[in-house]
Amino acid sequence: MKRKTTRTFFHLLAITSFMLFLVGFILAVWDLMYPPKTVAFQSKKTEQPISSEEGLLLGLGDSQTRGIGDSKGLGYFGMVRNQLSKVTHGKSSAVNLAISGQTSNDLLKQMKQDKVLLMVQKAKWISITIGGNDLFRGSGGLEKINLEAAEKSRQQYEKNLKEILTLIYKQNPKALVFIFGLYNPFGDLDLKETSSSLVSQWNETIQKVTSKFDNAIIIPTFDLFQLNPSKYLYTDHFHPNEIGYERMATRLLQVLLDQVAEGGGK
């Protein structure tokens, strides 16, 4: 008798599930074939603070911040992030929004996205590498450096950089911005002098633009790669390698950790 009731139960259960899935199937087909026109989209803006008491490190820019060339895929940004989270006992966070191959034009475009601006607002420190692609693409590559074209792209770069920094400080006047200077990856090739002078010119540009913003700090890299480029560059002879990134990370950390220590006292 008991066995009979379990049987009936299973049988009814199976029939019910049959009906249930049939309804689901019809609903699905209906919904997909005749989607309701009411786009009831009221995006709820519930802004939550990022759960990091010590602050957010934001990475912007090109392949260097992305970490191309580091066999471990960290790049200077990854190394700094790890170190930072060690020092703050995991209370800091880091977001890397760099896209490899970006020029200052692209970065400016990226900066205009709402969510990127939101990140900028939340960030305590912002680290940027930008300009390498402008310089070495705009001047026609290293074989035949076109000084005129280089000058033109430098002016564009100056304008873009100014705009990027203005945009950042409009969103977040308190943020500390670290801008890496440019280095010359072709320092051991024939056209060394031309390329080096070009790079210094661009570095001066960065200096000039940055000097107008109190909280923007330049991290020079020219000297790091000056004497022995092949030792610190990746096999593509353009991006830093692991050791190169390590040296960049050391420099950034020197300034950054100082700030963390001070910030902790406040």
Add this chain to the structure above:
Amino acid sequence: MVSLVYNEFFKIIRKKRMLVVTLILLILIPIFTYAQYQAVDSAMKQLGTSDWRAILQQQIIDQQNRLSSSRIAPEWKEYIRLNIKQQQYYLDHDINPTTPGSPTFMRKFIEQATELFIPLLVVVLAADLVSSEHAGGTIKLLLTRPVPRWKILLSKYLSLLLSISLLLLITAILSYLISGIIFGYRGWDMPVLTGFQMENEHLLTENVHMVPQWKYILMAYGLAWFSAIAVGTITFMVSVLVRGTAASMGAMLAAVVAGTLLSQVAPNWHELKYIAFINLNLTDYLAGNPILVEGMNLPFSLTVLAVWSLVSLIIAFVSFTRRDILA
């Protein structure tokens, strides 16, 4: 007739097939739960933040970086590009696509399982439905009863439909109960986006709308149910035609697996879309996942599955009623 179906249904249950299938689910769902948990956890650890906006933004950027690599095939690039658009849409509209909670897991699980996992279980259930009667010699007993042959086969088929429904219900209940241990049982009314459509490599968003998650789950299981029934029907025909359990099960398993593999290996071979096993992944249309094979959409897939099922049924009935039973 009702009592015939009732009887056949209990043959399936009593054969312990259902129990085996339930056991498989009992083992696999915890593994999937843990895998999901690991994925969410490691994403959080890597970023040092639990803010999903940051995670989503990071994912978008990562994918953009993958796009710039030259070693990716064009089809994949398109796939990534569509994914980015969809994620950007979630971000722009402030919708968290991965809110943990066991209903979310249920949804993800069925989305993944429709293509291969559920069909395999259905094959296990249905492969020897008729052929086992031959093997056991019970077919003679069955056919000597004063009931027309087609009625016997129909009752077998209906009981198969019932057990497939029961199988999906068990899948739903188990994945809800088990994953809830880790993710919690809430999230039935979370809004889910659906209605993404693809047309000539463009993601159309004009029909996108929000559906509460419970309704989405009901719809996803409904679609999975339909493709499970299609597989079940084809397997049913095979079990009529082929005598041995091993042969029919092997043939069907191979067909299901091959179908899944083929669509991934050769997405440019357009004739593939007329094969039923390519069209099993109906939940992709609901989730708006990019479809690799060109020219496939929901009505098309439904038609292909329906035609295959009907033809299988006709073959099964004709062959079963005409054949001499020698065993």
